[in-house]
Amino acid sequence: xxxxxxxxxxxxxxxxxxxxxxxxxxxxxxxxxxxxxxxxxxxxxxxxxxxxxxxxxxxxxxxxxxxxxxxxxxxxxxxxxxxxxxxxxxxxxxxxxxxxxxxxxxxxxxxxxxxxxxxxxxxxxxxxxxxxxxxxxxxxxxxxxxxxxxxxxxxxxxxxxxxxxxxxxxxxxxxxxxxxxxxxxxxxxxxxxxxxxxxxxxxxxxxxxxxxxxxxxxxxxxxxxxxxxxxxxxxxxxxxxxxxxxxxxxxxxxxxxxxxxxxxxxxxxxxxxxxxxxxxxxxxxxxxxxxxxxxxxxxxxxxxxxxxxxxxxxxxxxxxxxxxxxxxxxxxxxxxxxxxxxxxxxxxxxxxxxxxxxxxxxxxxxxxxxxxxxxxxxxxxxxxxxxxxxxxxxxxxxxxxxxxxxxxxxxxxxxxxxxxxxxxxxxxxxxxxxxxxxxxxxxxxxxxxxxxxxxxxxxxxxxx
Numbered sequence: 001x002x003x004x005x006x007x008x009x010x011x012x013x014x015x016x017x018x019x020x021x022x023x024x025x026x027x028x029x030x031x032x033x034x035x036x037x038x039x040x041x042x043x044x045x046x047x048x049x050x051x052x053x054x055x056x057x058x059x060x061x062x063x064x065x066x067x068x069x070x071x072x073x074x075x076x077x078x079x080x081x082x083x084x085x086x087x088x089x090x091x092x093x094x095x096x097x098x099x100x101x102x103x104x105x106x107x108x109x110x111x112x113x114x115x116x117x118x119x120x121x122x123x124x125x126x127x128x129x130x131x132x133x134x135x136x137x138x139x140x141x142x143x144x145x146x147x148x149x150x151x152x153x154x155x156x157x158x159x160x161x162x163x164x165x166x167x168x169x170x171x172x173x174x175x176x177x178x179x180x181x182x183x184x185x186x187x188x189x190x191x192x193x194x195x196x197x198x199x200x201x202x203x204x205x206x207x208x209x210x211x212x213x214x215x216x217x218x219x220x221x222x223x224x225x226x227x228x229x230x231x232x233x234x235x236x237x238x239x240x241x242x243x244x245x246x247x248x249x250x251x252x253x254x255x256x257x258x259x260x261x262x263x264x265x266x267x268x269x270x271x272x273x274x275x276x277x278x279x280x281x282x283x284x285x286x287x288x289x290x291x292x293x294x295x296x297x298x299x300x301x302x303x304x305x306x307x308x309x310x311x312x313x314x315x316x317x318x319x320x321x322x323x324x325x326x327x328x329x330x331x332x333x334x335x336x337x338x339x340x341x342x343x344x345x346x347x348x349x350x351x352x353x354x355x356x357x358x359x360x361x362x363x364x365x366x367x368x369x370x371x372x373x374x375x376x377x378x379x380x381x382x383x384x385x386x387x388x389x390x391x392x393x394x395x396x397x398x399x400x401x402x403x404x405x406x407x408x409x410x411x412x413x414x415x416x417x418x419x420x421x422x423x424x425x426x427x428x429x430x431x432x433x434x435x436x437x438x439x440x441x442x443x444x445x446x447x448x449x450x451x452x453x454x455x456x457x458x459x460x461x462x463x464x
Contacts (some may be wrong), residue, residue, distance in 0.1 A: 042139040042345055044338040050117045058086065058093035062347045066096045066121040069105040069332070070174070073301065077367035085354045092347040102128070102332070113137055120344050121351070123332045126161050127411045129170050130458055132335075139336040140167040144349040153356055153374055157403045162333050163461035170333035171352055172373040173364075176295045177317075177327045177403050178231055179396055181302060183290040184313035186213060186220060196291075196315040200238075200263060203291070203318060207273035210290050224277035224289040225268065227424030229416045230330055231293045231317075233406050236260050237326040238319030243407040243419070243444070246463075248452045250409065250445040252419075253437035259320075261426050261433035269430040276427035285309075293317065295330060296396040300369035303390065314392045316399050327399060328406040331370060365393075371400060405462040409444050412451065418443055 052065045068078050075098045082094045099105050102125055109132070112118045124132065132138055145151070145168075151159045154172045162170030182196040190209040197203040207222035214220070236243060241256025251257065268274040277283050280292035285305045294302070299314065306312045319325045334355070336348045354360060361377035364370060366386050372378055378397060387394045409415050422440040425431045455463075 042336075042338050043340060043342055044136075045340055047113075047116050047118055047337075047339045049339065049341070049344065050112060050119050052095050052097070054093065054095070061091055061093040062343055063093050063095060064120040064344050064347045064351065066094065066123070067099045067105055067108065067119040068096045069099060069102045069123055071098055071100065074174075074297075074368050077364060080367075081355060081360060081364065082351075084360070085351055088354065089350075092350060094347075094351050109137075118337050118339060120337055120339065120348050122335050122337055123173060124170075124335065125332045126170075126329065126405075126462065127413060127416070129162075129333070129335055130164065130411070130460060133164055133169050134454070134458060137338060138169045139338045139345055140169055141171060141336065141349065141352070142168050144346075144353075149353040149356055153376065155371070155373060155375055155400060157400055158329060158331075158333070158373065160464070161329060161405055161462040165459045170335050171356070173332060173334045173355070174297065174368070174370045175329065175331035175333070175373055176297045176370055177330060177396070177399055178234055178293050179296050179299070179399065180315045180317055181284060181292055181294055181298075182313045182315065183284070183287070183310050185310035186210060186287075186290045187313065189213060194313065196313050197318060198315065199321045200318050201321045204267065204271075204273075207267075207271065211273065215287055219272075221273065221275055221289040221291075223267075223274040223291040224280035224283045225264065225274055225423075225427045226277060226280045226293065227420040227427060228293070229410060229419035229423070230328060230406075232260075232419055232423050233328040233410055234293075234317040234326065235264070238317065238323055239263075240320065240323045243409040244448060248408060248448045248455075250441045250448060252409070252444065253434075253441040257437055258433050261423070261437060263320075265426045265430060265433055268427055274427075276424065295369075296371055296399075297331065297369045299392060299396055300367070303392070312392065314395045316395070316402065325402050326404055327402050328410065329403050369396075371396060408448055408455065408463070411455070412447060415444055415447050 050065060052063060054063050068075055070078055078096050082096050086093050099108050105122065106128060109122055151168060158172040158175045162168050184194055187196060188194055190213060192206050192209055197206055203222060210222050211219035233243065236252065236257050239256045239260040241251065241254055241260065243252045244250045281294055281298060283289045284292045287310065303312050316325050317327050334352055336345050339345065356374050358374055358376035358380050361372045361374035362380040362382045365372035365377060366382060372383060377383055418440060422436045425436050426433055
């Protein structure tokens with residue numbers, strides 16, 4: 001998953017909505033649930049449901065609308081799971097509508113809040129839901145939890161990233177981590193280990209052997225790079241550094257950061273073993289490159305696309321030899337939108353409970369490649385059969401032990417874009433890492449200084 005989202009600061013969002021963080025238009029209506037942030041109710045008078053098309057066979061049920069930031073095969077899996085939910089009971093009908101990607105959802109949901117005509121469910125990446133939480137757009141979920149459905153059923157790595165101010169506003173859904181993909185067929189042809197590289201030093205050792213293979217008259221590239229801050233976060237951790245520390249000090253241009261980006265500059269421009277790709281995943285599928293980094297959610301799609309052409313291999317994200325492997329969490333989770341209807345909010349919680357079932361979570365994982373969000377899903381026969389058939393899925397699951405929340409710098413879409421652009425200058429133009437990171441560090445520090453008070457006020461569990 002790429003995290004290149006459009007800039008949308010908390011301040012900008014609130015300004016766009018014409019409200020302050022505490023001005024939510026709340027009205028206590030005797031709701032069985034308390035509202036988030038100390039509010040007395042989850043009810044939000046005047047916020048009605050956006051238009052939806054209700055199939056005639058479901059007339060009379062409570063309709064709930066999900067604006068899904070998914071398309072193609074992933075959206076098809078969502079609609080299949082909603083259809084299964086609708087058939088499992090006779091009181092609620094869940095409708096999923098594709099709105100495009102995350103960028104599209106941010107823009108459309110912001111506009112809907114201004115118009116006060118909103119969906120019942122949204123699904124945001126970790127960096128976005130906090131911005132809507134601070135505008136009181138989301139309802140807390142804790143009042144719905146019981147012995148059967150609560151945060152304990154989910155994979156722990158992702159649970160804390162849905163909690164702010166001691167309340168849960170997001171439950172895991174489409175969660176992922178970055179993964180190193182390689183062309184196993186080409187690796188074996190070159191006499192290289194079938195498990196692929198583990199470290200950057202391994203990749204440097206393997207690259208000359210891969211380059212002896214010609215593709216379309218040119219040496220096979222060892223890796224296609226993307227200017228992606230999500231990958232960069234794993235990279236700098238893998239060199240022993242960090243983008244920033246717990247004191248909100250930017251450290252991306254410290255010794256480890258310089259070593260990381262300079263290593264990759266040299267690999268591309270001095271050694272000629274890699275390049276900046278327009279679309280690294282497409283290049284990988286076409287056989288131009290033997291390696292790239294992508295989301296675990298790409299695993300099913302990549303496997304299908306390569307079928308009959310070559311065997312896909314995956315490995316943990318690379319690290320420097322002797323350094324700890326760590327990967328940033330990614331993807332998105334489900335939230336209930338505060339509206340005028342408590343009935344619809346309650347119905348949304350029933351859908352979330354259904355989707356957290358082991359069989360449903362397993363089907364979502366198998367159909368999309370996103371990690372199974374529920375711990376019990378990994379024990380289902382379906383997932384065990386999948387892993388036996390394709391061990392790549394087990395690599396993706398096992399890498400979760402290295403997953404952690406990204407540094408402060410990566411929790412603002414604008415700063416994520418800045419980091420990716422800086423990587424792009426090094427990968428594409430060969431600009432020195434020192435020059436790029438020194439400039440970037442100053443820009444990032446200015447942003448963190450501006451947002452520190454807001455970040456600390458939101459009491460986000462993911463940073464603890």
